Amino acid sequence: MKIAVNVHLKAGVLDPQGKAVLHALHTLGFKEVEDVRVGKQILLNINAKDKEEAIKKAEEMAKELLANPVIENYEIEVKE
Amino acid sequence: MKIAVNVHLKAGVLDPQGKAVLHALHTLGFKEVEDVRVGKQILLNINAKDKEEAIKKAEEMAKELLANPVIENYEIEVKE
DSSP states (O other), rough: OEEEEEEOOOOTTTHHHHHHHHHHHHHHTTTTTEEEEEEEEEEEEOOOOOOOHHHHHHHHHHIIIIIIITTTEEEEEEEE | EEEEEEEEEOOSSSSHHHHHHHHHHHTTTTTTTEEEEEEEEEEEEEESSSHHHHHHHHHHHHHIIIIITTTTTEEEEEEE
16 A cells, blocks of 8 residues: 655744745746745555555654654655 | 645666665564655645646646656645
């Protein structure tokens, strides 16, 4: 089962990479972009009997390794 | 409008970061994980009149700046 874990810096945390991309997009003429946040998307292929089990496992992995809870939020997404 | 651009290395391209995460997950006991790919998720806040326009703009940005078409694939996702 394919599960995506999307990890992003929390709202209050400065995201210099996002700022750099925003600036570059403006320079290229994309003036309609108002904000950019750059995060990670980790695609996991999990051997699980159903969706619920895969989500539960991905949740544990996010907490233990994939995200830093001090500065990052994560979100679990089922891909297929 | 919030649009996510998910950028991942193409299937044939080696992903050492993904391999490292897979190894770390196995070490932590998550034996049910079979494969890991680590990519980027870029969240864009686009000022557009409708979803179609926002997607079209995000597509242009992905082609011009956000993804490297030689080694990366991208996918556009409407977040809200």
